[in-house]
Amino acid sequence: DRLRESRPEVAELFADDPEGERLARWLTEAEALVERWFTLEDPSRLEPAERELFVEAELDSGLRLRGIIDRVDVAPTGEVRIVDYKTGKAPRPEYAEGALFQMKFYALVVWRLKNVIPRRLQLVYLGSGDVLTYDPVLADLERVERKLLALWEAIRRATETGDWRPRPTKLCGWCDHQAHCPEFGGTPPPYPLPLRAPESGVAEQGRMGPD
Structure with missing residues (x-):
């Protein structure tokens, strides 16, 4: 909330998420990453x-x-x-x-x-x-x-x-531009x-x- 107040433009990242479901998943993933960071440093x-x-x-x-x-x-x-x-x-x-x-x-x-x-x-x-x-x-x-x-x-x-x-690699099979x-x-x-x-x-x- 503090970030959105200081930088309103970040709200545009989830402009197409009216129910807030994608934002909730993103915050959950971010929380897990931050928790892991505290175990490393x-x-x-x-x-x-x-x-x-x-x-x-x-x-x-x-x-x-x-x-x-x-x-x-x-x-x-x-x-x-x-x-x-x-x-x-x-x-x-x-x-x-x-x-x-x-x-x-x-x-x-x-x-x-x-x-x-x-x-x-x-x-x-x-x-x-x-x-x-x-x-x-x-x-x-x-x-x-x-x-x-x-x-x-x-x-x-x-x-x-x-x-x-x-330059073909093993990842080419996943490419959307074949x-x-x-x-x-x-x-x-x-x-x-x-x-x-x-x-x-x-x-x-x-x-x-x-x-």
């Missing part, structure tokens, strides 16, 4: 240096990175911990590397901004009560930077040519941007902003 002992911190950095290539970090802790010794909260369950061990990519991305931005490598990256999964931690080193961040540059170059080429190749996907014999909608052949030997700089 003691808020009376937390003194975050930053919460929901917007960060932005430009790499030497001109690629601009930005994101929002849930929590940043700074120890008296100056060591930095980056914490992110997830409402879902922790991934299986074989998928942990993918989950950590977001955290390494944040670490890269902090390193480029402050010239400080975070001491620890921490993912808190409120859905399962698991905490995933990783202590990065310089080589990790350099690999992430190379990966991001390669990813952006691939996006730039696809944007110029309109050639966006499907009718538009060539992998399933579908027809993609018309490409909305003008096409042009990439210039040989010229690498344009882009902007990138994953969350």
Whole structure:
């Protein structure tokens, strides 16, 4: 009620729920997540240096990175911990590397901004009560930077040519857009941007902003 009073726009999230049933389910789920959080961390002992911190950095290539970090802790010794909260369950061990990519991305931005490598990256999964931690080193961040540059170059080429190749995974069976996907014999909608052949030997700089 206090939140709706201070930010009336949040009421629009449940504008199509006149009986309040969906809101009641949402509040019940949120309560369970908060209760689990109290089993994982003691808020009376937390003194975050930053919460929901917007960060932005430009790499030497001109690629601009930005994101929002849930929590940043700074120890008296100056060591930095980056914490992110997830409402879902922790991934299986074989998928942990993918989950950590977001955290390494944040670490890269902090390193480029402050010239400080975070001491620890921490993912808190409120859905399962698991905490995933990783202590990065310089080589990790350099690999992430190379990966991001390669990813952006691939996006730039696809944007110029309109050639966006499907990348099938086991999750494709759940997708609602198979009718538009060539992998399933579908027809993609018309490409909305003008096409042009990439210039040989010229690498344009882009902007990138994953969350």
